Amino acid sequence: MGRGAVSLRGVSKSYGEVAAVRDVSFDVAPGEFVTLLGPSGCGKTTLLRLVAGLESPDSGRLLLSGRDVTDDPPHRRPVNTVFQHYALFPHRTVAGNVAFGLEMAGRARPEVAERVERALDMVRLSGLGHRRIDQLSGGQRQRVALARAVVLEPEVLLLDEPMSALDRKLREEMRAEVKSLHRRLGTTFLFVTHDQEEALALSDRVAVLSDGVVEQVGSPAEIYDAPRTRFVADFLAVRNLLAAEVQPGEGGVLRTDGGLVLRSEADGLAPGERVWVGVRPERMRLLDPDAPAAPDENRVSGLLEERLFLGDRSEWRVRAGGDVLTVAEAGRANERRPGDAVTVVFPAAALLRLGGRPPRP
Amino acid sequence: MSGRRQALVLLAPALVLLVVLVGGAQVLMLVASLGRRSAYGGVLHDWGLQNYVRALEPLYVRVLARSLVLAAATTALCLLAGYPVAYWLARRAPAHLRKALLVLVILPFWTSFLVRMYAWIFLLRTEGLVNLGLAALGLPASNLLYNQSAVLLGQVYGELPFIILPLYASLEKLDPELLDAAADLGASPPEVIRRVVLPLTRPGIVAGAILVFIPSLGAYLAPDLLGGARDVYVGSLIQSQFAVARDIPFGAALSFTLSVLVLLALWALRRPLRAGAAEEG
Numbered sequence: 001m002g003r004g005a006v007s008l009r010g011v012s013k014s015y016g017e018v019a020a021v022r023d024v025s026f027d028v029a030p031g032e033f034v035t036l037l038g039p040s041g042c043g044k045t046t047l048l049r050l051v052a053g054l055e056s057p058d059s060g061r062l063l064l065s066g067r068d069v070t071d072d073p074p075h076r077r078p079v080n081t082v083f084q085h086y087a088l089f090p091h092r093t094v095a096g097n098v099a100f101g102l103e104m105a106g107r108a109r110p111e112v113a114e115r116v117e118r119a120l121d122m123v124r125l126s127g128l129g130h131r132r133i134d135q136l137s138g139g140q141r142q143r144v145a146l147a148r149a150v151v152l153e154p155e156v157l158l159l160d161e162p163m164s165a166l167d168r169k170l171r172e173e174m175r176a177e178v179k180s181l182h183r184r185l186g187t188t189f190l191f192v193t194h195d196q197e198e199a200l201a202l203s204d205r206v207a208v209l210s211d212g213v214v215e216q217v218g219s220p221a222e223i224y225d226a227p228r229t230r231f232v233a234d235f236l237a238v239r240n241l242l243a244a245e246v247q248p249g250e251g252g253v254l255r256t257d258g259g260l261v262l263r264s265e266a267d268g269l270a271p272g273e274r275v276w277v278g279v280r281p282e283r284m285r286l287l288d289p290d291a292p293a294a295p296d297e298n299r300v301s302g303l304l305e306e307r308l309f310l311g312d313r314s315e316w317r318v319r320a321g322g323d324v325l326t327v328a329e330a331g332r333a334n335e336r337r338p339g340d341a342v343t344v345v346f347p348a349a350a351l352l353r354l355g356g357r358p359p360r361p
Numbered sequence: 362m363s364g365r366r367q368a369l370v371l372l373a374p375a376l377v378l379l380v381v382l383v384g385g386a387q388v389l390m391l392v393a394s395l396g397r398r399s400a401y402g403g404v405l406h407d408w409g410l411q412n413y414v415r416a417l418e419p420l421y422v423r424v425l426a427r428s429l430v431l432a433a434a435t436t437a438l439c440l441l442a443g444y445p446v447a448y449w450l451a452r453r454a455p456a457h458l459r460k461a462l463l464v465l466v467i468l469p470f471w472t473s474f475l476v477r478m479y480a481w482i483f484l485l486r487t488e489g490l491v492n493l494g495l496a497a498l499g500l501p502a503s504n505l506l507y508n509q510s511a512v513l514l515g516q517v518y519g520e521l522p523f524i525i526l527p528l529y530a531s532l533e534k535l536d537p538e539l540l541d542a543a544a545d546l547g548a549s550p551p552e553v554i555r556r557v558v559l560p561l562t563r564p565g566i567v568a569g570a571i572l573v574f575i576p577s578l579g580a581y582l583a584p585d586l587l588g589g590a591r592d593v594y595v596g597s598l599i600q601s602q603f604a605v606a607r608d609i610p611f612g613a614a615l616s617f618t619l620s621v622l623v624l625l626a627l628w629a630l631r632r633p634l635r636a637g638a639a640e641e642g
Contacts, residue, residue: 053539074544075552087542091560101546152546328600 003065004030004155004188006051011060013046020046022212023060028156028205030065033189034181035199038209039235044192045084047209050160051190053077054215065155075104080149081158085165086141088133094120094144095129101152121183139170146181156188163198175201200224208232229355230276238278239326243358246273254351257361258322262283262298266353276354281315281328283350286336287343298351300325302345304336318344387620396612402607411544412614421598421615425622428595431509431584432577435516439524439573440566442517447528448558452537463529466522474519478586480507481515485587507589515583520576524569531565533559567630575623595619 005026013021017205021043028034036044049055051062053074062070069077080101088097102112123143127330128136136144142162148155159178163171179202182189192219193199199206200220207217210231216223227233244254244262248271252264256277264277286304293299302320314360316336317326336342394412396404415421450462469477484490485505492502506509535558543553559566581596588594595615602612 052541052545054544073549074541075547075549079545081542081545083538083542085536085538087536087538089539089542089557089561100543100548104547104552104556148546159382 002030004064004157005063005065006034006188007063007066008047008051009059009061009063011062012049013043013050013055013057019212021050021057024212024214025060026207026214026217028188028190031186031188033191033202033204034305035191035193035203035206036209037193037199037206037235039194039198042209043212044194044209045160046212048081048160048190048192051156052079052081052158053116054081079158079161080129080152080157082142082145082149082162084161086145086162088141088144088148090133092133093129094125094131094133094136097133097144098129098148098151099127105152112217116147119147121149122184123147123177123356138166139174142166142174143177146178150185150187152180154187156190157185159189159191159193161194164193164195171198178202208235210235221288227278227352227354230278233276233278233352233354237240237280237351238286239281240279241354242277243281243361244275244277246271246275248272252348256321256323257350257358258320260300260321260323262300262351263348264351264353266351269353274358274360276356277324278352278354278360279346279350281326282313282345284325284327284344286316286318286329289341289343289347291345293343293345294347296348297345298348302342302344304338304340304342306338307336319340320344362567375592387617390617390620393609394611394617396610398608398610402609402617404609412611413618416618424593424595425618427592428578429434429622430578431512431516431580431594432574435520435577436524436570436574438513438517439520440570443521443524443528443569444566447525447532448526451529452534455597461625463526466525466529467632469519469522474582475586477519478515478582480518481511481518485514486510506587507591509588509592511587512584512592515587516577516580519583520573523572523576527565527569528562529565531562531568535561571627571629571630574626576625581621 008024010025011021011024012019024043024047038044038045039059046055050057051064052074053069053072057070060070061068064078092100098116098119099112102115107115116129117126120129123146125140125143125147128140133141133144145162162178163174166174175198178189178191182202184234191199191202200223203220205217206220206223207325208215208223208231216228216232218226223232224236227236227238230241242256242258244256246263246269247253247255252266252269253264254264254269254275254277256262263278269275287293289301301322302318304323305317305319305324305355307317312330314329316327316329318327325344393404395408395410397407397409397411399405446466450459450466454462471576482489486492487502487504489505491505495502539557539561540553543557544550548556579596579599580599581594584592584594584597599612599615599619602608602615606612
């Protein structure tokens with residue numbers, strides 16, 4: 001296996017009674033940007049700390065660049081971490097922080113100085129080497145943390161929610177910077193976040209975690225377009241999650257527990273089977289009652305309940321039978337009011353079939 | 362109320378106490394040290410530096426030097442023994458036990474220092490518990506009391522809590538993520554201690570060292586009771602000038618010399634004291 005490959009083989013880790021990571025296996029290719037995505041407490045940070053060696057697994061093996069490092073302490077692993085709260089040394093200057101790892105590696109003074117200079121240059125902090133850490137802004141601290149980790153040329157760079165402490169605007173700037181850093185370095189990046197937008201924007205592949213288990217691994221497009229489980233769909237903002245039962249006969253007709261009759265293009269639907277289905281709000285359209293729909297579209301009659309204005313779009317809550325749907329409407333031109341009767345229309349292909357069995361109503 | 366006035370009001374009681382009791386006492390000492398001893402133990406107002414000249418005689422300089430060595434050794438041993446304890450209390454001890462364990466650290470203060478020194482005598486004397494234990498194991502009894510080691514032991518025992526508390530306070534504040542970061546950047550465990558933990562807890566180390574060093578410099582209970590007054594330390598010397606020899610001016614000169622030494626030591630340590638977390642590289 002090449003330099004920078006990460007391989008987790010059946011890794012588990014518990015804290016007392018609580019299983020943080022359960023039998024996780026997956027591989028990261030050299031140079032890949034892989035994101036571990038999930039809500040807080042899903043085990044994503046534990047997984048990262050296992051790779052860093054800051055935690056040791058209860059069972060399973062961990063391979064870095066094809067070498068088994070399961071029993072290596074953190075200071076002997078060819079990985080470096082950008083910590084969530086940066087963990088910069090307050091007793092050292094900016095340059096002192098970046099130099100720390102090089103000093104530990106026993107590099108000669110001129111080499112340290114030169115590499116620190118280059119690393120600070122790379123994160124656009126040249127000239128700030130003499131600053132104290134408490135003289136830096138949040139964004140600058142973030143960059144020092146990045147420089148301190150990449151200056152050692154790790155085989156894998158681990159990033160633990162590095163942008164969660166930044167405000168929104170700065171976060172978007174740093175996102176672009178991390179992406180460009182990955183392109184320039186070609187190092188494997190293993191990135192942890194709970195922000196689906198960040199995960200989709202940055203990654204070659206995303207692994208969605210829930211409760212210590214990898215729910216789904218795939219490209220951002222795969223994860224977004226074809227979430228396989230109810231959890232993944234929910235976490236990636238598929239807002240309309242409905243429990244349904246497959247109706248007898250051909251044609252993939254479903255009846256939701258709320259009484260909506262919908263057509264699905266999913267394969268392998270057995271009559272009588274209970275399934276979870278989901279539709280993204282932005283795949284739905286609002287039409288006047290009785291407006292015509294295309295033959296391959298689902299139509300549902302409903303009543304508008306409430307509108308949330310979100311700037312570039314609005315979200316309507318629509319009561320339809322026993323279900324409440326969320327429908328996104330682009331733009332702001334609309335004369336509809338709460339209480340109006342509408343028809344909700346969406347393509348049969350937009351109906352995602354999700355794994356898992358909903359309980360009987 | 363303005364910030365400055367508020368500060369003044371809040372600080373006033375302590376300031377008055379310090380100025381009157383410490384400052385005033387030092388002035389009295391200085392005045393007395395410049396006088397001459399009267400036949401009945403009073404102070405004759407016959408000004409001169411004769412007491413300081415006497416204090417610098419080799420006999421007394423040796424006493425002062427012995428006290429400095431005792432204070433330095435006490436401080437060093439307290440640091441060596443107290444730092445791991447404080448580290449364990451602050452970072453490793455089960456969280457729910459931490460408060461109870463801290464109470465155990467200050468538990469000795471519930472008994473008078475004098476009583477605790479006598480307890481050590483009972484432990485260490487020739488027919489003491491330690492020697493009884495040794496005899497029970499068939500080992501020869503040894504001379505444990507009335508030597509410099511016994512003095513040092515008593516001193517370390519008495520001062521240890523004073524160093525554990527400030528060390529605990531600074532170790533508890535240490536962000537554990539910094540230790541992870543150091544390890545992640547290639548620092549081995551000893552290196553993490555040397556390059557991150559020690560520099561960041563330096564204020565606690567300095568504060569604890571001062572809290573131990575200064576009282577040890579003037580200590581006289583442990584030297585008298587456990588040392589059997591065989592070796593004279595400056596604390597006992599001062600005490601005996603006032604209480605036994607009734608030479609107040611000379612005792613005052615010795616006291617004032619000691620105070621100046623302490624102030625010099627504090628001045629030498631002013632930098633690490635002031636820096637919350639000192640600058641390194």
